[in-house]
Amino acid sequence: MAGHIVALGGGGFSMEPDNLALDRYILSLWRRSDREPRVCFIPTATGDSVDYIERFYSAFEKLACRPTHLALIDSQISDPRAAVLGNDIFYVGGGNTRDMLSVWRGRGLDQPLKEAWQAGKILCGISAGAICWFEQAISDSVVEGELHPLCNVPDIH
Template sequence: MPADRPTIVATSGGFTRRERGGLDWAGTAHLAVDLAKVPTSRRPRLTYLGTAGGDQRTWAAEVHAAGERAGFSTTVLDLFPMPSVEDPAAQLLGSDVVWVGGGSVANLLAVWRVHELDEAFRAAWQAGVVLGGVSAGSICWFQGGTTDSFGTELRAVTNGLDLLPYGNGVHYDSEARRRPLVHELVGSGVLGETHCSDDGVGLVYQDTELVEAVTEVPGKGAYIVRRGEDGVVETRVDPRPL
């Protein structure tokens, strides 16, 4: 069974570091799997894309190991040096959850469009495949957001997939320049209403509606930034602990 409605879990989280090395899937990723409504008779089918990080093989191995521990049937879809499956669009459509890793969102969007995955993601989303990801893997679903894809100074990216009609601000509490740049971009109209997440926080959307914020880490927040008559207004959304 697919998700009840088109669903996206956009996060500044998703993984946790193991004490003796390696990764585990964290609460926001498990929530994405829960929202996919996978029958108990089989393992959840999760496809991971590390495009934004250049499809690093060592990271892919960590993802596979984390999937085994979580009970997921994991496929890593590489696009370097060529697609690692015959039909990437079919791979996405046949997944329960697609999770996108962090890195360069500008490069990610360019590579996806070369391979016509922008339309494939929209088709999968509309079919009930739950889309999720962290950092670049969060911003990509929106109209745009803040990124260090172009250099050490944060800049705006405005050519996201536009599945969600908002801007997106990730790492809102851990990188000092993120919050003021979001306010600048919203105030100038470069970004419209922008939804932001502290590290460990996920934003859950059904259709294009923000239905809740969730957190893997106590005390963290989510934020909605809008331009009002008297300037930029930021509203905190208290996340539900996972």
């Protein structure tokens, strides 16, 4: 059973901290009533910006969920599958798509995220975090200030 993909072009906690309507919508996709969803923020595209992580917690601690995050840049994740297991919603932040995907591949995170989607989990994100779920995309991460095709994005489908 495949999960949901929610690709945001803008909005959400990172752009509108006083308007969490999109974030509430994402949480509404969680269909289990026995517990609150575990929401894992993945800020790789900004180099695991501490400010971005703090804004995530500031927003999601107000909502009916259990927020957590997965920092990859300076951490030593020995088992990416274990880092993904136990989370229900994956929210990927915006930033540099190409660099993010390179880190994901290098750390072995791309395949566990695909498996999470196939198991019915919710994948979402804004900007780079939105286009990362698709086979091909247009991005300014290849040459700054120019839009170019970005191929070999891990195809979740």
